[in-house]
Amino acid sequence: MSGLSSLAERAVEPGGGRADDGVVADCMPLSALYALILEDDEAEQYAIRGLEFADRHGAHLVKALALGPLGILRWHQGDIVAAESFMLTAIELYEAFDYPGMVAVCIEVIGCCAAEDEPERAATLLGAARTVWHRHSQMKLAQAALSTVTSTIENRLRGVLGDETFESAVARGRALPLDDAVRLARRAGAAPVTRSTASSRSVLTRRENQVAALVAEGLTNREIATKLTISPRTVDAHVDHILTKLGFRSRTQIARWVSAGVDG
Incomplete structure (x- = not known):
C-alpha cells in the first residue's frame, strides 16, 4: 500500500x-x-x-x-x-x-x-x-x-x-x-436531486463552492472570471473539478445541486 x-x-x-x-x-x-x-x-x-x-x-x-x-x-x-x-x-x-x-x-x-x-x-x-x-x-x-x-x-x-x-x-x-x-x-x-448535499459540499474547496454558486446563478465562465477577478482558464479548471468531484456531466446538474443545498 x-x-x-x-x-x-x-x-x-x-x-x-x-x-x-x-x-x-x-x-x-x-x-x-x-x-x-x-x-x-x-x-x-x-x-x-x-x-x-x-x-x-x-x-x-x-x-x-x-x-x-x-x-x-x-x-x-x-x-x-x-x-x-x-x-x-x-x-x-x-x-x-x-x-x-x-x-x-x-x-x-x-x-x-x-x-x-x-x-x-x-x-x-x-x-x-x-x-x-x-x-x-x-x-x-x-x-x-x-x-x-x-x-x-x-x-x-x-x-x-x-x-x-x-x-x-x-x-x-x-x-x-x-x-x-x-x-x-x-x-x-x-431521480431529482432532493437528498442532503452536505458531504459533497465539503469535498469542494472554498473557491469551487463559490464557482458552483455562480454557475447556479446562470453566469458564464467568462462572467464568473470577471466577478472573482481570476482568469477564464482558471474558472474552466474549477468547473471541470466540480463536475469530476460531484460525478456530474452538465452545468444544469451543478445548478440543481446548489439549489437542493440551499432549499434543504
Missing part, C-alpha cells in the same frame, strides 16, 4: 510528473481501493486525485476506476445522489471501452443506494451484480471493497422484504442480461 500511495502522491504534486504516467494511472485507483478496504482516512483524497489526474491526461478508464471507491464512500456518507451519479458516469465510461467487469461495481453500489426507497429493485440489482461478477470479472480487490457493504444491505433487505420476496428479486436480477441490468441501474438517473 505504501508504495502505491507514495507513487500516487508524487504524481499529483506540482512538478511531480516524472513517474511513468501509465504506472501512475494503474496505482491511483488501486491506492484508493486499498485505502477503502483498510478504512484509511486518505481513501477519498486518493480517489479525488485519481479523478483529477484522469481529467488532466484524458484517461477516461482511470476516471471510471476512480469513481468506484468514491461512489462507495459517498454511499457511506449518506450522499445517495452523488453515489448514484458517480456510478452512472462510470457505467458510461466502461461501455465506451467494452469493459463489463467493473460495471458490476456500479450496479452493486446503485443497488445499495436504492435499498431505502426501492428495496425490491435494490435486491434485483444486487442479484444482477452477482451475475456480472461471475461472468465478466475476476477483480477480487473491487469485490473485497464492496463485500461488507453488500452483506449489510442484503441483511437489511431480507428484513424489509422477507426471505421469499428477497430471494425472488435476487433471482430475477441474476437472470438479467447485462444490458437489461444496466437499464435497471440507469433508472436512478431520473
